[in-house]
Amino acid sequence: MKKLMSLLVVASVFMACTDDDIRTEQNLSNGPKVVGFISSLATVEYFTDEGVVLREFPMSLIGNGNGQPSATPIEVTYEVDPASTATEGVEFDFVDNSGKITIPAGGTFGNFPINVNTGQLNPTQKTQLILNLVSSTPGSTIGAQYDQLRITFVGCQSQLQGSYTVIISTVAGTSTRTNEIVSVAGVNAFQTRYVGRYALGTFTPAGYRFVDICGEIAVPDQNLGQYSNQVYGIDAYGPGVDGIVTSPTQFEVKHNISFAAGDQTQNYRYTRNN
Structure with missing residues (x-):
């Protein structure tokens, strides 16, 4: 997995800042x-x-x-x-x-x-x-x-924490996890155990963070565990909405992970375990 970092180092060479990238408000002298x-x-x-x-x-x-x-x-x-x-x-x-x-x-x-x-x-x-x-x-x-x-x-408090079975699909294939745990990370904010189809223990911290506001889920920009690859929302369900709660026992999310070879979409369907 350390290859993720090396790919990003190569990509960063081509994304160095130019004068055109500097916002006018960053020039404090005039x-x-x-x-x-x-x-x-x-x-x-x-x-x-x-x-x-x-x-x-x-x-x-x-x-x-x-x-x-x-x-x-x-x-x-x-x-x-x-x-x-x-x-x-x-x-x-x-x-x-x-x-x-x-x-x-x-x-x-x-x-x-x-x-x-x-x-x-x-x-x-x-x-x-x-x-x-x-x-x-x-x-x-x-x-x-x-x-x-x-x-x-x-005014609506989310209660999505709990044990889930999650189906994760990408262009590379589909995986089913029966031991997904969604834990509370803050008010209406949550952390998953898994991110994408990667094995448990691949990333520190594990999983990804998301926020549930009245049944609309948003994935804030964040690192892919200890790497600088970005996990970010793609407005798949509308502006600022990266997932939806579909029933009291199910929700779904879509987000991207950035890679030098091209960003990849992750699709999740969560079903609460009894």
């Missing part, structure tokens, strides 16, 4: 100050009524222009995207109705706060509040790849 959401996704999860809880989401100063924080506040206006499915007054309430997020003078970030109504999150499906950054103070600019934040409200 240009405008670049602002935006470093993380485009945030999850708010509550499964019991804890009352109203204040949550804050940072908007950051990503590129400093002249290398110094701004001597004056940077104000950024935002709009709620019409594709939002969360409702003000139900899942959340705005703390500030100005429609602006402010990075204070000398600061590196400003917070977007909301009050979360924990007892009113949907118990069967996720909802989202989507913010689009629109304009900013002169002398600053909004990074195109940092101009949106999706806040996902989750």
